[in-house]
Amino acid sequence: xxxxxxxxxxxxxxxxxxxxxxxxxxxxxxxxxxxxxxxxxxxxxxxxxxxxxxxxxxxxxxxxxxxxxxxxxxxxxxxxxxxxxxxxxxxxxxxxxxxxxxxxxxxxxxxxxxxxxxxxxxxxxxxxxxxxxxxxxxxxxxxxxxxxxxxxxxxxxxxxxxxxxxxxxxxxxxxxxxxxxxxxxxxxxxxxxxxxxxxxxxxxxxxxxxxxxxxxxxxxxxxxxxxxxxxxxxxxxxxxxxxxxxxxxxxxxxxxxxxxxxxxxxxxxxxxxxxxxxxxxxxxxxxxxxxxxxxxxxxxxxxxxxxxxxxxxxxxxxxxxxxxxxxxxxxxxxxxxxxxxxxxxxxxxxxxxxxxxxxxxxxxxxxxxxxxxxxxxxxxxxxxxxxxxxxxxxxxxxxxxxxxxxxxxxxxxxxxxxxxxxxxxx
Amino acid sequence: xxxxxxxxxxxxxxxxxxxxxxxxxxxxxxxxxxxxxxxxxxxxxxxxxxxxxxxxxxxxxxxxxxxxxxxxxxxxxxxxxxxxxxxxxxxxxxxxxxxxxxxxxxxxxxxxxxxxxxxxxxxxxxxxxxxxxxxxxxxxxxxxxxxxxxxxxxxxxxx
Numbered sequence: 037x038x039x040x041x042x043x044x045x046x047x048x049x050x051x052x053x054x055x056x057x058x059x060x061x062x063x064x065x066x067x068x069x070x071x072x073x074x075x076x077x078x079x080x081x082x083x084x085x086x087x088x089x090x091x092x093x094x095x096x097x098x099x100x101x102x103x104x105x106x107x108x109x110x111x112x113x114x115x116x117x118x119x120x121x122x123x124x125x126x127x128x129x130x131x132x133x134x135x136x137x138x139x140x141x142x143x144x145x146x147x148x149x150x151x152x153x154x155x156x157x158x159x160x161x162x163x164x165x166x167x168x169x170x171x172x173x174x175x176x177x178x179x180x181x182x183x184x185x186x187x188x189x190x191x192x193x194x195x196x197x198x199x200x201x202x203x204x205x206x207x208x209x210x211x212x213x214x215x216x217x218x219x220x221x222x223x224x225x226x227x228x229x230x231x232x233x234x235x236x237x238x239x240x241x242x243x244x245x246x247x248x249x250x251x252x253x254x255x256x257x258x259x260x261x262x263x264x265x266x267x268x269x270x271x272x273x274x275x276x277x278x279x280x281x282x283x284x285x286x287x288x289x290x291x292x293x294x295x296x297x298x299x300x301x302x303x304x305x306x307x308x309x310x311x312x313x314x315x316x317x318x319x320x321x322x323x324x325x326x327x328x329x330x331x332x333x334x335x336x337x338x339x340x341x342x343x344x345x346x347x348x349x350x351x352x353x354x355x356x357x358x359x360x361x362x363x364x365x366x367x368x369x370x371x372x373x374x375x376x377x378x379x380x381x382x383x384x385x386x387x388x389x390x391x392x393x394x395x396x397x398x399x400x401x402x403x404x405x406x407x408x409x410x411x412x413x414x415x416x417x418x419x420x421x422x423x424x425x426x427x428x429x430x431x432x433x434x435x436x437x438x439x440x441x442x443x444x445x446x447x448x449x450x451x452x453x454x455x456x457x458x459x460x461x462x
Numbered sequence: 463x464x465x466x467x468x469x470x471x472x473x474x475x476x477x478x479x480x481x482x483x484x485x486x487x488x489x490x491x492x493x494x495x496x497x498x499x500x501x502x503x504x505x506x507x508x509x510x511x512x513x514x515x516x517x518x519x520x521x522x523x524x525x526x527x528x529x530x531x532x533x534x535x536x537x538x539x540x541x542x543x544x545x546x547x548x549x550x551x552x553x554x555x556x557x558x559x560x561x562x563x564x565x566x567x568x569x570x571x572x573x574x575x576x577x578x579x580x581x582x583x584x585x586x587x588x589x590x591x592x593x594x595x596x597x598x599x600x601x602x603x604x605x606x607x608x609x610x611x612x613x614x615x616x617x618x619x620x621x
């Protein structure tokens with residue numbers, strides 16, 4: 037955790053106002069009810085409302101319902117001030133209290149989690165500290181701790197998003213931005229701005245780099261950019277298509293699509309040796325490679341069977357086998373971190389949904405209702421996914437839990453938002 | 463309401479006068495690929511026939527990259543122009559927004575390649591043709607309906 041806070045300080049801080057906001061469109065059926073009491077402070081109000089960030093985080097997961105402050109009967113700041121009846125009356129299951137103290141320009145937060153039903157501590161008193169610029173990070177750290185304690189799953193509240201924001205005015209004034217933000221949309225900052233299309237951003241497994249496709253040289257090419265410094269390198273320059281990068285789990289290779297040999301095929305490129313290896317060999321369209329978690333195979337989209345479906349190619353043997361069989365087409369496959377599920381864009385009866393397929397049983401389940409859903413990206417804890425869709429005539433991001441129970445929308449105040457990429461754990 | 467009818471009548475008159483001034487192209491798939499002149503008709507002279515703009519767009523069916531038979535005449539005209547003037551052209555392939563972006567980039571390229579292959583078969587030198595795909599990134603029409611989709615599934619010939 038400390039290393040990450042240090043890493044954050046190295047960012048060039050040009051945070052703009054939050055461009056994405058969160059709207060919960062559907063919560064879980066039986067969310068865990070938690071009261072996050074406003075933090076006690078020694079001085080005046082803090083630059084960030086830590087308790088509000090924690091409540092928002094937990095609700096974003098869809099698995100929690102936060103008790104509104106206006107309903108709270110008391111505002112305990114220490115264990116001695118906790119009266120369990122004040123909370124059981126509100127049917128609260130968990131209670132989080134805490135304090136933030138400022139000393140010589142640094143902020144020290146302590147917090148305690150109580151199990152209201154059991155009337156006991158769920159966590160001992162814990163602490164986290166940081167600078168004023170890190171108050172949001174401290175809040176997210178507490179959210180992660182609370183979430184993991186109650187659900188047993190690692191929290192994703194300290195993770196980041198990269199996405200593309202497009203301002204299209206049909207040609208001359210088009211603008212594309214590659215943006216980085218907190219997973220809740222806050223503190224968005226610009227990574228790259230171009231006048232030609234940008235697409236397919238993907239985080240490196242160590243979270244330090246992003247690969248993407250840019251048309252700035254008038255042809256599509258794959259670039260790798262270092263997030264902390266902005267330093268970038270064009271890694272492909274072949275004739276024809278250069279696209280759809282995907283990082284190998286060890287971060288040393290990119291799988292990508294090149295059509296230099298006549299039609300789009302899957303290749304791997306070593307970022308160390310620059311050796312290029314061809315994996316597919318079919319006259320159809322082969323695109324959208326995605327490495328499996330163990331690095332032994334690459335999922336990809338191919339129309340070799342007529343309509344696009346998802347196939348798998350073994351990296352060592354180049355053996356190809358088909359993975360999806362249902363619906364009119366399946367594209368853009370992404371494997372969950374535990375290797376068990378394949379998330380994809382599934383078309384059935386003319387409508388595009390996100391679906392997940394159990395890779396062992398082949399069982400397919402539809403995850404979303406909205407039309408024109410695309411670009412799913414899976415959270416590093418495998419519990420949620422973010423994707424792009426259209427709402428109110430604009431491109432927006434939305435999130436859904438992998439059991440399909442909760443839905444969240446993240447509309448942008450400015451351009452069309454698309455192509456989200458969820459960071460790894462840092 | 464009389465006012466509404468008057469408005470509709472005026473709108474209709476404006477549209478009709480606009481259509482008289484230039485040739486219309488219908489939004490049906492079949493008609494889109496026919497070669498039509500876009501020069502202003504009334505002042506056309508024999509000298510200006512040589513300068514006429516060729517329709518520069520050919521259209522495709524959903525998830526298809528095969529040239530439609532109606533496209534042939536237009537592409538033959540482009541082949542003639544390319545061979546006689548010895549100029550080069552950029553073939554830009556596009557797709558409608560349905561389906562994923564990268565797949566549509568590949569589909570756009572496939573469409574542009576189909577046009578290139580036809581032109582090369584007519585004797586145009588392959589090195590004078592550049593193929594680029596924009597996938598769904600540069601739509602002509604912004605709606606999410608079949609009519610907009612049909613306009614976006616295209617290859618543009620740019621000199």
